[in-house]
Amino acid sequence: MSVLKILHYPDQRLRLIAKPVEKITKEIYKITNNMIDTMYQEEGIGLAATQVNIQLQIIVIHKIHAIEKNLILINPKIIEKKGSISIEEGCLSIPEYRAFVPRFNYIKIQAINLNGNTVEIEADSILSICIQHEIDHLNGKLFIDYLSELKRERILKKLIKLKKRIK
Structure with missing residues (x-):
């Protein structure tokens, strides 16, 4: 398997809305394995395909x-959501920045697994937050979109400075 390149904000490809997977194929297996390798390499707890x-x-x-x-x-x-929770979130696409984001404490989701079966999963606490964060990515939304415009501008300036330092 291989590690994929993670897109970083403000890359506009992070704003694209992902398309549904039509069929589980060998290519989908390969993509998911590469995503898992990338998530571990980058020390993340979740990863959306749109981030790569x-x-x-x-x-x-x-x-x-x-x-x-x-x-x-x-x-x-x-498919179901209730309660509220907020913890400090980070994101592999927005390095070195964390912020408190309001989320639902409990969610029930419906998805397809790698066997092609529809599954329902209930999640709360950190798992609920992580799933919501990654689903946001699939919809072109970043956790900083929950913040004020002023905070987003500050983050962008910091990331531009960080990028210049790295080059």
Whole structure:
């Protein structure tokens, strides 16, 4: 497998809306394996396909909370939500920045697994937050979109400075 290149804000490809996966193929297996390798290499707890410039509705989540293995969710949709929670979130596409984001504490999602079966998963706490964060990516939304315009402008300036330092 291989590690994929992660897109960084303000790359406009992060704003694209992912297309549904029509069929589970060998290519989809390869994409999900590469996404998992990338997530671990970058020390993330979740990754959306759009973050690696693959415009398909696929997310992978590190085995956290009560989950014993990595979650691979294809065409995920939130079908139930309640409660509220806010923790400091970070993102592999927005390095070195974290912010408190309002989320639902509990969600139920419907998705397709790698066997092509429709599954329903209930999640709360950190797992719920992570899934919501990654689904946002599939819809072209970043966690900083929940922040004020002033805060987003500051983040952009910091990221531009960081990029110049790295070059």
